[in-house]
Amino acid sequence: MQRLIAGLITLALVCFAVPAAAKNTIENIRMWPSPDRTRVVFDMSQEPDFSYFQLNQSHPFRLVIDLPATELTFNLEGFETNSLLVKKIRTSTPKTSGSTRLVVELDQVVEPKINVVGPSGDRGHRLVVDLPGTSVKRDATALSADDLQERKVTVAIDAGHGGEDPGSVGPRGTYEKDVVLRVARALANMINADPTMQAYLIRSDDYYVDLNERPRKAERVNADLFVSIHADAFVTPQPRGASIWVLSNRRASTEMGRLLENKERLSDVLAGVEPAVNDKAFLNQTLVSMKMDHAMLSGYEAATEVLSELKRITKMHKTKPQHASLAVLTSTAMPSMLVETGFISNPTEEQLLLSNQHQQKLARAIYQGVRSYFMRRPPDGTLFATNRASRHVVKSGESLSILANRYNTSVSAIKARNKLDSSVIRIGQVLEIPTPE
Ligand SMILES: [Zn+2]
Incomplete structure (x- = not known):
């Protein structure tokens, strides 16, 4: 007993002398370059406190971030940057001992956006540094806005998640963000091989695009259709099959729909976007206009065409388009749909989603469905409209x-x-x- 008391006193003294719990640590760093920004994420043991300033007199330009009472638990020397914008990330002598000063060396002068993001999913506290500026070379296979031709129908393809947000994770560890990108690329190739159509990829690599920004990117290139590609997940391994979701101006009525709404809403948080932005993820009632009604109706029609093709090549979870209120589907300018290609949480479907052959089949089915839709509803001024007279049902x-x-x-x-x-x-x-x- 006496030894126990002595032990407790020693422990108390140690705790008092070194307030270990109060000290924050930087545990890991990740970098996600994209065509228009680089996102740098620092994993922290606690909510970080920080201040920053910039040194823009000479190249390399520097962003200096001070974190008081914070320790770096790994060596930054070995960290290699894969961004055209960020030359190097290193430490420098901090203002006070026990603090950490991070120096981000930049190729251009940027206006950084630094956010503290709280725990979400299996991620803990994070310091998220967004640096706007071209950070990757453009993917040669993806068309840029300048490549698009007026008389072709433009399909905006949105591979879900990306970068810091892996999406759902299969039992074997397959990331949704990876398989959906492969299906999206296959679909883009098929569309671009069609002389009447062209594809615009909302993301062409492993980086995140904010939910609200995805339909805006499609609107900026005057897309005629928006197709978001995802893979489903459930808490049990049994559910399987594909489904298609279209916008509804009410909250989803089914359990699956509510689950999807919540999951996709979390996407931004997982990806490191400040949580406040997510309030916009649900469709604002004032958005519901006649224009929206039209976009929703055409979205349903396009989804029905894609669904009838999908069910030939894969098991369906739902045989009719489902309704949910999802941020990526909120455009009033074009019909939109979200294709859940299958359940990544089901071991059989995880295997299928990983296979190149199945990815091609999924892409082909979506392509055929989209094509049938435009043959029925050719947008004015496009080759589909010109060719309309010579179509046959x-x-x-x-x-x-x-x-x-x-x-x-x-x-x-x-x-x-x-x-x-x-x-x-x-x-x-x-x-x-x-x-x-
Ligand atoms: Zn998803």
Whole structure:
């Protein structure tokens, strides 16, 4: 007993002498360069306190961040920057002992945005430093806004999550952000190979774009359709299958819908965006206008087309488009949909989502569905509208040879024009009829 008391006194003295709990530590650093900014994230043991100033007289320009009573628990020497904007991150002698001074060396003068973000998911306290400026070379395969042509239909493809936000994580550790990016890229390639369409990738690599910014980026290039690509997750491994979500001006009525709303709303926080921004994630009622009604209606129509293609190649979780209030679907300028390609939380589907073949199939199905939608609803001034006169909706009893005969063309020409692999056509299918030579 006496030894215990003595021990407790010693412990109390030690605690008093070294207020270990009060000292913050920087535990890790991550860097996410994107075409328009670099996000640097410092993992902290506690909520950080900080101040900063800039030294912009000479190159490299410097952003100096002071963290009082903070210790760096690893060596920054080994940290390699993968951003064109950030040359180096190092420490320098702090103002007071026991503090840390971080120096971010920059290639350009920037206006930094520094935020403290609280714990979310499996992430703890973070200091998030956003540095605006070109940080990666443009992906040669992705079209930039300047590459887009007026008469082609523009499909904005939004690969969900990215960077600091992994999205859902499969039982084998597969990140949603990685598989959806691969499906998005495959879809973009198919669309860009189509002479009447072009794809604009909202993100073309592993970085985060704020939820509210995603539809805005699509609006800035006058996209005709917005397709957000995700993979679902549930707390149990059983649920599987794909589903498509469209905007509703009310909160979702189903449990899955509410789960999705909450999950996607958390995306910004996980990615290191200040939480206040998230209030906008839910659709403001005043946004509901006639324009919005039209966008919602066309979104539902486009989603129905994509759904009818998806169900041919994958199991469906829901056979009709589902309604939810999601930030990425709030554009009034274009129809939008969110495709959940499958449940990454289901071991079988995680495996499928990882396979290149299945990714291609998913992309092909979305492409075909989008194409059918634009054939039915060609936007004014596009090649789809010009070609509209020569489209045909397949009726009962018709075959490709009957149609080839009627339109004075050939079976192979119709197949080539519509990118058909076989001669099997179905009732209601919309075919483009090539003009006779
Ligand atoms: Zn997602």
